[in-house]
Amino acid sequence: MKKLLITGLAISFIAGCKTENKETSPKENNITAEFYVGTYTDKESKGIYSYSLSEDGSLVKNKLVAASENPSFLSYSSGKKYVLAVNENEKGTVESYKREKDSLLFISRSTSGGAHPCFVTATNDGYVLTANYTGGNTGLLQLGAHGELSELLDIHQHSGKGKDARQDSAHAHSVWILPDQKGLIEVDLGTNQLWFSSIENGSISPGDPATLDMNAGDGPRHITLHPAGKRAYVLNELSSTIVTIMLNDQGIWEKGTAVSTLPDDYSGESYGADIRISSDGKFIYASNRGHNSIAIFKVGPAGNLTVVGYEPVRGNWPRNFSLSPKEDFLVVANQHSNNIVSFQRDKTTGLLTYTASVNAPSPVCILF
Numbered sequence: 001m002k003k004l005l006i007t008g009l010a011i012s013f014i015a016g017c018k019t020e021n022k023e024t025s026p027k028e029n030n031i032t033a034e035f036y037v038g039t040y041t042d043k044e045s046k047g048i049y050s051y052s053l054s055e056d057g058s059l060v061k062n063k064l065v066a067a068s069e070n071p072s073f074l075s076y077s078s079g080k081k082y083v084l085a086v087n088e089n090e091k092g093t094v095e096s097y098k099r100e101k102d103s104l105l106f107i108s109r110s111t112s113g114g115a116h117p118c119f120v121t122a123t124n125d126g127y128v129l130t131a132n133y134t135g136g137n138t139g140l141l142q143l144g145a146h147g148e149l150s151e152l153l154d155i156h157q158h159s160g161k162g163k164d165a166r167q168d169s170a171h172a173h174s175v176w177i178l179p180d181q182k183g184l185i186e187v188d189l190g191t192n193q194l195w196f197s198s199i200e201n202g203s204i205s206p207g208d209p210a211t212l213d214m215n216a217g218d219g220p221r222h223i224t225l226h227p228a229g230k231r232a233y234v235l236n237e238l239s240s241t242i243v244t245i246m247l248n249d250q251g252i253w254e255k256g257t258a259v260s261t262l263p264d265d266y267s268g269e270s271y272g273a274d275i276r277i278s279s280d281g282k283f284i285y286a287s288n289r290g291h292n293s294i295a296i297f298k299v300g301p302a303g304n305l306t307v308v309g310y311e312p313v314r315g316n317w318p319r320n321f322s323l324s325p326k327e328d329f330l331v332v333a334n335q336h337s338n339n340i341v342s343f344q345r346d347k348t349t350g351l352l353t354y355t356a357s358v359n360a361p362s363p364v365c366i367l368f
Contacts (some may be wrong), residue, residue: 033368041069044362060358066103074120096149098147116133166238174187196211220236273318286303306347318332320364327347
């Protein structure tokens with residue numbers, strides 16, 4: 001959420017990393033995947049755009065597919081029939097769209113349950129969950145048979161604060177659906193906690209225990225779940241760390257070790273933004289805004305993380321990023337430099353190699 005422009009910061013490299021920042025000419029043939037880009041619309045952007053990724057890693061900007069106000073986070077419904085988008089503003093709304101050929105057809109808009117929603121996701125049976133940053137809560141809605149959003153069904157309000165100035169009150173930043181499609185982990189940067197709950201008969205029921213405290217000043221933002229299902233990794237925005245959490249024999253989440261997403265010799269300001277794990281569970285990637293890099297970690301047999309390296313993003317303020325459907329590319333949205341960058345991914349080593357960059361207006365979310 002914090003917008004701070006930092007330039008000229010040193011980047012740490014590892015042996016073999018490519019340091020050129022030359023543009024690759026986009027090619028419109030040999031398209032391997034298409035994706036949507038969510039944006040902030042306070043400058044040139046008009047809403048949600050579509051882009052294409054070619055087999056050689058080049059990128060093509062297609063067109064504006066939906067006019068929308070601050071669609072800063074996008075998600076699919078089950079089966080990818082519909083696209084969900086938050087409107088990150090004071091009113092706080094969420095929209096649904098039907099995918100039709102090369103456009104998105106607007107279906108409905110409903111309240112998200114609080115101000116400045118910054119995250120949306122959906123269960124397999126059609127429940128829609130939003131994280132409302134300023135509202136400090138999680139909202140629950142439902143998709144109808146034709147993709148229409150219901151009115152707000154319930155909210156789970158958070159309360160509390162942390163030690164950092166940005167932790168003066170609850171600031172829900174994301175909500176994650178567990179494999180059973182009922183259990184939830186709600187991530188709150190402001191209270192510095194993970195909140196546990198479940199969906200029960202159209203409402204959100206608090207868990208027992210209800211919360212897990214993160215390390216002081218962490219500011220948790222996003223989570224990635226290990227494919228094995230009993231481990232997850234929490235990306236902390238304020239401390240630029242990843243904390244492992246694990247389910248114990250009683251089915252309760254416990255906090256494990258923390259690792260920094262920044263090199264030891266880096267002393268500038270930086271804020272964690274997003275985190276992803278490869279589908280084989282072998283590598284984790286995290287974006288650093290300020291250091292302007294993707295941190296790469298190898299996941300050990302016991303879930304421990306070992307640094308592989310730090311790949312510069314060839315832009316400023318890497319927000320959200322995503323692995324391509326075949327996981328052979330990683331695509332990054334650089335918010336402040338108005339560009340999207342692709343990297344070829346080595347599935348054996350986890351390393352990234354720069355392939356292309358394309359202009360994009362205030363990009364903040366990548367959805368393949």
